[in-house]
Each structure stands twice: as structure tokens, then as C-alpha cells.
Amino acid sequence: xxxxxxxDDQMYRAKFLxxxxxxxxxxxxxxxxxxxxxxxxxxxxxxxxxxxxxxAGYAGIHWPKEYGGQSGTLMQHIIxxxxxxxxxxxxxxxxxxxxxxAPTLLSRGTEExxxxxxxxxxxxxxxxxxxxxxxxxxxDLANLSTSAVRMGDxxxxxxxxxxxxxxxxxxxxxxxxxxxxxxxxxxxxxxxxVYMKSPGVTVxxxxxxxxxxxxxxxxFDNVEVPLDRLVGKENEGWLIAITTLMFERIxxxxxxxxxxxxxxxxxxxxxxxxxxxGQVIIKNPVYRQKIALLQVDVEVMRLNQYRNLATLLxxxxxxxxxxxxxxxxxxxxxxxxxxxxxxxxxxxxLLKGSKYAKDNGKWTFDFLRARGNTIEGGTTEIxxxxxxxxxxxxxxxxxxxx
Amino acid sequence: xxxxxxxxQEMLRQSARKFLNTNFTNDYxxxxxxxxxxxxxxxxxxxxxxxxxGLTIPEEYGxxxxxxxxxxxxxxxxxxxxxxxxxxSTVVLATELIKMAGSEAQRSNLLxxxxxxxxxxxVALYEEEVEWGxxxxxxxxxxxxxxxxxxxxxxxxxxxxCADLIIVAARTQKHVDVNEGISLFLVDPQAEGVKIExxxxxxxxxxxxxxxxxNTTVSSNEILGEVGKGWTILEKMLTRANIALGLEMLGGGExxxxxxxxxxxxxxxxxxxxxxxxxxxxxCAEMLLQVESSRSxxxxxxxxxxxxxxxxxxxxxxxxxxxxxxxxxAAAATLQILGGIGxxxxxxxxxxxxxxxxxxxMFGDTVFHLxxxxxxxx
Numbered sequence: 020x021x022x023x024x025x026x027d028d029q030m031y032r033a034k035f036l037x038x039x040x041x042x043x044x045x046x047x048x049x050x051x052x053x054x055x056x057x058x059x060x061x062x063x064x065x066x067x068x069x070x071x072x073x074x075a076g077y078a079g080i081h082w083p084k085e086y087g088g089q090s091g092t093l094m095q096h097i098i099x100x101x102x103x104x105x106x107x108x109x110x111x112x113x114x115x116x117x118x119x120x121a122p123t124l125l126s127r128g129t130e131e132x133x134x135x136x137x138x139x140x141x142x143x144x145x146x147x148x149x150x151x152x153x154x155x156x157x158x159d160l161a162n163l164s165t166s167a168v169r170m171g172d173x174x175x176x177x178x179x180x181x182x183x184x185x186x187x188x189x190x191x192x193x194x195x196x197x198x199x200x201x202x203x204x205x206x207x208x209x210x211x212x213v214y215m216k217s218p219g220v221t222v223x224x225x226x227x228x229x230x231x232x233x234x235x236x237x238x239f240d241n242v243e244v245p246l247d248r249l250v251g252k253e254n255e256g257w258l259i260a261i262t263t264l265m266f267e268r269i270x271x272x273x274x275x276x277x278x279x280x281x282x283x284x285x286x287x288x289x290x291x292x293x294x295x296x297g298q299v300i301i302k303n304p305v306y307r308q309k310i311a312l313l314q315v316d317v318e319v320m321r322l323n324q325y326r327n328l329a330t331l332l333x334x335x336x337x338x339x340x341x342x343x344x345x346x347x348x349x350x351x352x353x354x355x356x357x358x359x360x361x362x363x364x365x366x367x368x369l370l371k372g373s374k375y376a377k378d379n380g381k382w383t384f385d386f387l388r389a390r391g392n393t394i395e396g397g398t399t400e401i402x403x404x405x406x407x408x409x410x411x412x413x414x415x416x417x418x419x420x421x
Numbered sequence: 422x423x424x425x426x427x428x429x430q431e432m433l434r435q436s437a438r439k440f441l442n443t444n445f446t447n448d449y450x451x452x453x454x455x456x457x458x459x460x461x462x463x464x465x466x467x468x469x470x471x472x473x474x475g476l477t478i479p480e481e482y483g484x485x486x487x488x489x490x491x492x493x494x495x496x497x498x499x500x501x502x503x504x505x506x507x508x509x510s511t512v513v514l515a516t517e518l519i520k521m522a523g524s525e526a527q528r529s530n531l532l533x534x535x536x537x538x539x540x541x542x543x544v545a546l547y548e549e550e551v552e553w554g555x556x557x558x559x560x561x562x563x564x565x566x567x568x569x570x571x572x573x574x575x576x577x578x579x580x581x582x583c584a585d586l587i588i589v590a591a592r593t594q595k596h597v598d599v600n601e602g603i604s605l606f607l608v609d610p611q612a613e614g615v616k617i618e619x620x621x622x623x624x625x626x627x628x629x630x631x632x633x634x635x636n637t638t639v640s641s642n643e644i645l646g647e648v649g650k651g652w653t654i655l656e657k658m659l660t661r662a663n664i665a666l667g668l669e670m671l672g673g674g675e676x677x678x679x680x681x682x683x684x685x686x687x688x689x690x691x692x693x694x695x696x697x698x699x700x701x702x703x704x705c706a707e708m709l710l711q712v713e714s715s716r717s718x719x720x721x722x723x724x725x726x727x728x729x730x731x732x733x734x735x736x737x738x739x740x741x742x743x744x745x746x747x748x749x750x751a752a753a754a755t756l757q758i759l760g761g762i763g764x765x766x767x768x769x770x771x772x773x774x775x776x777x778x779x780x781x782x783m784f785g786d787t788v789f790h791l792x793x794x795x796x797x798x799x
Contacts, residue, residue: 023728287798301798311791315742322717329424343710400699406709407702411682414697 024094032098036106038075043107044068058233062146062188065112069143072103078141079117082125087138093332097273105277112185116140116147118271120193127251127259132212136191148189150180150213150237151260158401160195161204161257165239167196167211169246169253174198174211176219176242182395186235187222189215194239195260198253210256212248219243229387230370269327269337272344276317276324279348282355282385283317286310286362289377293362300362309358316351323347339410346402349392356386424720430494437498440471445502447769453505454625454772458583460506469538474512478520482532489661493668493723500672503772505626507541507580513665514579514658515542518588522605522646522654531586531607542586545575545608545632546655553789555600555652560634562591562604567641569593571606571614571634577783581630582619584610589634594649603652605645612637624779626772660737662784664726667719667740670748670780674715677748677773678708681755695758704754711747719744735797738790745787748777 024032044064072078073087080096082088089095121140124132139145156163165178176196186192192213199207215222219242224232251259290301290310300306323344330337359382360367371380393399407413414420426434444464453459468474476492478484492512499508512535519531519542534540548559560573571591581587587608594602610617614637620629646654682705685696695701722736752774756763763770781787 291798304792307795308788308791311795312742314794315739315791318739319714319718319743322721323714325721326424326717333423333425339709339713343713346706346710347714400703403703403706404699406706407696410709411696411705413682413685413702413705414694416697416699417693420697 028094028098031095032102035077035099035102038077039102039106042068042071042075058185058188062112062185066143066146068107069113069141073142079121079137082121082137082141086125086133087141097270097328100270100273101277104274105281112146112188114271114274115149115184115193116145118274119149120147120191122270123193123259124250129247129250131247132250136212145190146185146188147191147193148183148186148215148235150183150186150192150194152182153179154181158398160260161208163195163197163208165194165196166200167198167209167244169198172246174244174246174249176211176213176239176244178239180237180239182225182234183222183237184234184395186215186237187224187232191215192237193250195256198256202254205257207254208256208260209253210250210259211244212250213239213242213244217242217244228390229384268344269324269331269341272324272348273328275348276321279317279320279352279355282352282359283310283313285378286313286355286359289359289382290362293377295364306358306362309361313351313355313358316347316354320344320347320351339406342402342406342410345396346399346406349389349399352392353389356382356389360386424717426494430491433491434494434498436471437473437495438501441498441502441504445504450503450505450626450772457619459580459626459628460583465506465541466538468508469536472536473508474538475532475536476512478516478532478536482529483536484532489664489726490720490723490728493665493720496665496668497672497675497719500669500674500776501676503626503673503769503776504669507543507583509627509665509669510543510580510584511535511541513662514544515586515588517658517661518544518605518645518654521657522651527607527645540586541580541584542588543578543580543584544658545578545581545587545589547577548573548575551576553785555603555655558590558592558603558652560589560591561595562593562606562639564593564641565638568638569604569606569641569644571608571637571639574631574633576631577620578630578632579627581610581617581632582628586610587615587632588645589632590651590655597649600652602649603655604648605651605654606639607643607645608634608637608639612639614638622779624772624775626776627779659784660734661726663737663741663790664719664722664733666780666783667715667722667737667744670744670777671712671715671719673773673776673780674708674712674744674748674751677751677755677770678705678712680770680773681705681708681751681758684759701758704758708751708754711751715744715747735794738785738793741785742787742790742794745777745781749774749781752777 069078076089077099079088080091080099081093084090117140121137124136136145151160153163153165165176165180167174167176192215194211194213196209196211197207198209219240221238223236225234225236226232227234287301287310290306291299293300327337327341363377363382366375366377367383369376369380370383408415472485473495475484476487476495477489480486516535519528523531531540535542548557551557560571560575562569562571571589575589578587587610589606589608590603591606592602593604608615614635616633618631620631622629685701685705686694688695696705718740722740725732725736752770756770756774759768759770762768
């Protein structure tokens with residue numbers, strides 16, 4: 020066991036932090052993050068900054084040069100991901116395109132797809148969204164019914180997707196469709212890359228619990244998709260859809276940890292600056308215990324992550340520890356936000372805009388947003404099925420065994 | 422960055438598992454539960470022959486001179502079999518104190534005996550009014566010329582009934598800064614005025630005692646470290662004890678999850694294995710999450726002892742809090758999954774559950790360790 024970082028990596032981190040200080044967009048203050056309803060503006064800020072990263076050689080660091088990457092080391096990739104997440108509170112513009120689409124194309128895409136799409140993802144030219152869930156296919160994703168019928172040199176797509184984050188800003192969509200209606204559930208699905216400005220695509224924002232509209236409904240009405248936008252083989256899309264390989268999941272968690280650490284630091288500040296019953300909250304033993312317990316969880320999550328990364332760095336796939344991250348961080352974030360609201364007492368009700376609101380209503384917003392964490396990207400219940408069945412080898416339930 | 426065991430540690434782990442599975446079978450562990458000594462001298466010698474008693478003792482004193490992380494590998498495996506007997510008291514508690522504070526003469530005498538399996542030792546800390554900090558140590562040691570006279574009672578002393586040496590924390594000075602005035606005495610359990618009484622505790626595997634001293638005379642040569650400076654050393658030792666316990670509890674939790682998973686696969690109710698029902702499956706998944714997370718923190722904490730001493734004290738509190746909570750919950754969840762048989766004396770789960778409860782109550786409870794972490798914000 021050795022957990023120290025090499026001098027080269029430490030220098031790389033210092034160099035990147037220096038660059039970041041000079042180049043980070045100043046338009047987004049912490050308390051404004053996620054609260055601005057002007058998504059369009061935020062998307063533009065993101066694109067400009069992503070371009071700067073790309074030009075400076077800080078995008079796609081360990082991906083091949085021929086696809087716009089830097090052919091750098093995985094450790095450098097991790098360092099940049101961590102520091103970006105810790106220092107730039109952007110919305111989820113890159114979590115799908117850089118975090119999910121590019122790696123999927125790298126492992127499954129055709130040469131043409133890799134050359135066409137990956138550089139544009141890295142330079143911020145293309146923002147992507149994910150068309151998986153449907154009104155009747157949530158946790159039971161394979162029940163989806165959006166259809167794609169082959170007609171000459173293209174597919175004709177019809178159907179509806181739902182809960183599509185940033186669908187209203189995306190240039191492209193990874194879309195799972197049914198290409199063989201006669202095949203049993205998991206078979207007969209295909210994975211397409213769909214241009215969102217294609218005729219027949221309608222995007223309707225859905226207002227969510229926070230009051231803003233981050234996610235959308237997508238409607239496809241005879242949308243034409245060229246055959247070369249198929250990833251993998253026809254009717255083998257399920258494999259690609261669930262090939263959200265451990266790798267990508269772990270890299271996503273790399274960017275979540277610094278945010279949780281930051282929330283914890285701010286929570287301690289909040290407790291230091293809130294007086295209740297004549298004493299600062301941080302001196303109240305009940306709150307001290309609660310916050311310390313959150314610190315335990317953040318530290319444990321950090322170590323879980325080091326373990327995963329150490330495995331990846333050796334070129335191996337993580338074992339059981341790789342599958343627990345989603346359940347761990349989503350529930351931890353909820354506990355953290357709940358504690359913040361308890362500390363604020365009646366102030367927890369105040370939204371952005373009130374001069375009495377603490378941190379401009381950010382905690383309340385984040386608390387509400389955190390409710391989504393245990394639902395999006397596979398509910399906690401689905402994650403526990405996966406852990407139970409794939410890691411522990413427990414049998415599937417009778418209905419799903421059929 | 423690397424989290425895995427070295428080749429040597431992996432070999433140690435494999436041989437430890439093989440030895441413990443062969444020698445500490447369920448039947449044997451239960452036999453030791455009923456045995457008033459809680460161990461057998463022949464088995465103790467066998468363990469000493471493997472070099473485990475002296476694992477972290479320097480080679481000059483007859484040990485193997487390995488790291489705390491290496492010892493952790495063995496403790497982890499011992500947790501899996503709910504190891505009975507005075508290994509933990511001797512090899513973790515007493516050995517660490519002697520290594521840290523002993524004079525050259527004390528080290529060469531005592532450590533050599535421990536390494537060769539000729540000395541069983543323990544540490545007497547807590548008293549009737551349990552306090553985790555220095556103020557809990559009130560047992561008085563009064564100076565009489567060249568010796569001290571001990572007066573008072575220690576509680577929850579592990580394995581004192583079979584120890585050849587008890588290291589007693591006593592107050593040699595009152596009315597000073599609470600962390601000052603504590604000294605560590607090397608006491609022969611046969612000495613006059615020492616009375617040892619086995620406590621009827623839940624976990625019969627790791628036996629505990631009440632030890633009282635009635636004008637027990639101890640020579641001032643038998644003090645470990647400086648007079649009045651014992652607390653700093655005890656604190657360091659307790660840090661290691663918590664880290665060691667973290668690994669032992671990890672082993673226990675890991676084994677408990679195996680018991681739950683195995684049973685869930687084979688136990689059929691309503692025509693299906695109960696593991697196919699989400700009520701059971703999700704319990705197991707939650708256990709896996711906590712066991713794997715425990716592995717990360719427990720192994721990290723063990724590594725800090727030699728790898729990053731600045732983090733040792735903090736990581737000990739993290740490990741004790743997280744792993745302790747995991748072990749107790751995992752054992753309780755498994756008991757529930759087992760149903761009626763889990764509630765029986767016959768099934769082994771209660772051995773694990775009781776060890777989990779006993780472990781969590783040792784060396785500072787969760788409230789204490791969380792406050793230790795919180796104190797860094799002040």
C-alpha cells in the first residue's frame with residue numbers, strides 16, 4: 020500500500036491550478052450556481068471555458084491525440100477532473116458528453132464516429148444529452164418503446180423520452196430505441212446518435228421540484244437518422260446502454276467528491292456563523308456529532324475512491340468497491356443538505372431573492388436538488404439490485420427471471 | 422498510489438486464514454467460550470511458533486520487525502473467526518506500550534518473552550466511572566520511599582485472569598493538569614493485594630475482568646516511561662488499539678456478510694430463495710456497501726501508522742466510528758435474515774454480534790470519536 024503522489028504529478032497539479040486561476044470564468048459565483056434560470060447563458064460560459072481548456076491541452080487528457088485528446092496519463096486526467104470540480108461550479112454540461120458519450124464512443128464507436136464527435140465534445144462545440152428513460156420505462160429501462168425503422172439509408176424514429184437533462188441545450192442525443200419489436204425485451208434495442216436540430220424533434224422543458232427546468236421531454240416524430248449514426252450492431256444496443264462501464268462511473272465520482280468536500284466545509288462555516296439559543300451551532304454537541312458523522316462519510320468516500328483509482332491506475336477494473344459509489348454519494352449528499360436545513364431552522368424556507376436568505380437560498384436549492392440524486396442515473400433500489408445480483412450473486416426475483 | 426497488499430502480505434494473509442480456519446473452528450471457539458482461561462497454552466505456543474506474537478517487535482528483541490499494516494493482515498483474519506484468547510491484549514495493547522515507553526532493560530526482557538510466547542500481558546485502564554479521557558484514571562499510586570502503593574479498582578480489563586503482567590494506569594499526582602500525573606505500572610498479578618475477578622460479559626471469547634488493588638506495592642523500577650507522563654503514551658497506544666480493532670471488526674463484518682449471502686441463496690420460502698426478495702437483497706447490498714467502505718478506511722488507518730503518522734490519530738477515530746457501526750449493524754441484519762435460527766445459541770451469528778457490541782464499547786465510543794474529529798474545527 021502506498022498512497023503518496025509522485026513529484027511529477029504534484030507539479031502537474033500545481034501547474035494546472037495556476038492555469039485555472041488565470042482562466043476560470045468569474046461570472047459564476049458559488050451562491051449563484053444552479054440557481055440562475057438562464058441556462059442559455061450558462062451554456063455559453065461553459066462552451067467558452069471548455070474551448071480554453073481544450074486549447075491549453077487540458078481536455079481529454081488520457082485519450083488518444085488523434086481524437087483530440089492529449090495521450091497523457093490517467094493520473095493527470097484525474098487531477099484535472101478533481102480540480103475542475105473543486106474550483107468551477109458549473110452545471111452538468113460536460114458530465115454526459117465528456118463523462119459518458121466520449122468514453123462510450125471511444126470503446127464502441129466506429130473510427131468515423133470517434134473522429135467526428137470526440138474532438139467536438141472536448142472543445143465544447145457539442146453538448147450532449149441522454150435519451151434513455153420513457154414514461155413507461157424507468158427502472159425497467161428495457162421496456163422502452165421508442166421505435167426506429169430502417170428505411171433505405173436511414174432510420175425513422177418515433178416515440179417519446181422523458182427526464183432528459185439539458186435536452187433543451189443539447190446538440191446531440193444518445194438515444195436507445197427499439198429496432199426489433201418482435202424480439203424479447205432486452206434484445207431488439209439499438210443505440211443511435213441523434214442530431215437534436217433534426218426535423219421532427221420537439222423538446223419540452225419540465226419544471227422540477229427546485230422550480231427550474233433542467234430536464235425535458237423529447238418527442239420524436241418521423242425523425243430521420245442516417246444509418247452511420249448507429250453505435251455497435253443493430254439490436255445490440257442494450258449491451259452498449261449498460262456499458263456505462265465502471266470506468267466512467269468512477270470518473271464521474273471523481274468530480275462529485277470535491278463538491279461534497281466543499282459542501283462539508285461550507286456546512287461547518289454555516290454552523291460557525293449561526294447562533295441558536297445564545298450559542299453558535301458548532302458548539303452544540305448534537306450538531307457537532309451530526310457534522311462529524313458527515314465528515315466520517317466524506318473521508319470514507321475519499322478512500323473508497325482512492326481504492327478505485329488505484330485499481331484503474333494499474334490497468335485493472337475495480338471489484339465490488341466500484342459498484343457502491345452511487346448509493347454512497349447520493350445518500351450522503353442528502354444527509355448533508357438535510358443537516359444544513361436543520362441548522363438554518365426557519366431560514367431554510369427562504370429562497371433566492373430574499374435579503375434574509377442565507378447564502379442566497381443555495382442550501383435550500385441544493386437540498387431539493389439532492390432529492391433527485393437517489394433517482395437519477397439508476398435509483399438506489401436498482402443499484403442495490405445490481406449489487407445484490409452482480410456482486411453478491413443473489414438470485415433475481417422470480418418475475419425478472421422469466 | 423496503490424491500495425493492495427504486497428506479495429508478502431498476501432502470503433501472510435493466506436497462511437493466516439489457513440491456520441485459523443484449521444485451528445479456530447467454530448467448535449474450538451465455543452470450547453474456549455466455556456474454558457475459564459479462554460485459551461490453551463499449547464495453542465498459544467503454536468501461534469508463537471508462527472512468529473505472530475512478535476510480528477511488530479524489533480528483531481533485536483526476538484520479533485519479526487514487521488509493520489503495523491502487516492499485523493493488521495492477521496488481525497483481520499482473526500476477526501473472521503471471532504478469535505478468543507489474549508492475543509489482542511498481549512500483542513496490541515501491552516506490546517505497543519512497552520515498545521513506545523519501555524526502558525532498554527524492560528524492552529529486552531518483556532518483548533523477548535512476548536515474542537517467544539512466554540508472557541501474556543494486558544493493560545488496565547478503565548474504572549467504575551468510565552471516562553474515555555485522562556480524567557477517568559483515578560486509581561491512586563502513593564509513593565512510599567522507593568516504591569508505590571496502588572489502591573483502587575480497574576474494570577473491563579481484558580484477559581487479566583490469565584495474564585502474567587498487567588500494565589496499570591494510575592495517578593501518581595493529583596491536582597495538576599488532567600493529562601499530567603498518570604504513570605504506568607508493571608504489576609505482577611500474583612503480587613500481594615491484587616484481586617482478579619472474571620466478569621460475566623456477553624462475549625465469552627474476549628474475557629474481561631475487574632482487578633482491584635489493596636495496598637499493592639510496586640517498585641519504582643517497575644514504571645513504564647516517565648513518572649507522571651503516562652497519558653501521552655496511553656493515547657498513542659489507544660490510537661493503535663482502535664486501528665487494530667478496526668481491522669478485526671472488518672474481518673468480522675466481512676464474514677458476517679458471507680454468512681448472510683450464503684443463507685439467502687439456499688433458504689427457500691414461498692417457493693423462492695429468500696435472497697431473490699428485495700427486502701433481503703437490499704439488506705445484503707447495504708451490508709456490502711458498508712463492509713467495502715470499512716475495508717477502505719480500516720486498511721488506510723493501518724497504513725498511516727508507518728506510512729503517514731500525521732494522519733494516524735484522525736484515521737483511528739474514523740475507522741473506529743465507521744467500522745464499529747458497520748459491524749454491529751451487519752451482525753444485527755444477518756441475525757434478522759437468519760430468522761429463528763439466528764436467535765438461537767446454536768448458530769454462530771451471536772458470537773459475531775456480541776463481539777461487535779464488545780468492540781464498539783472499547784477504547785472510546787462513537788460519541789467520543791466523533792467529538793475527537795469535531796475538535797479539529799475549534
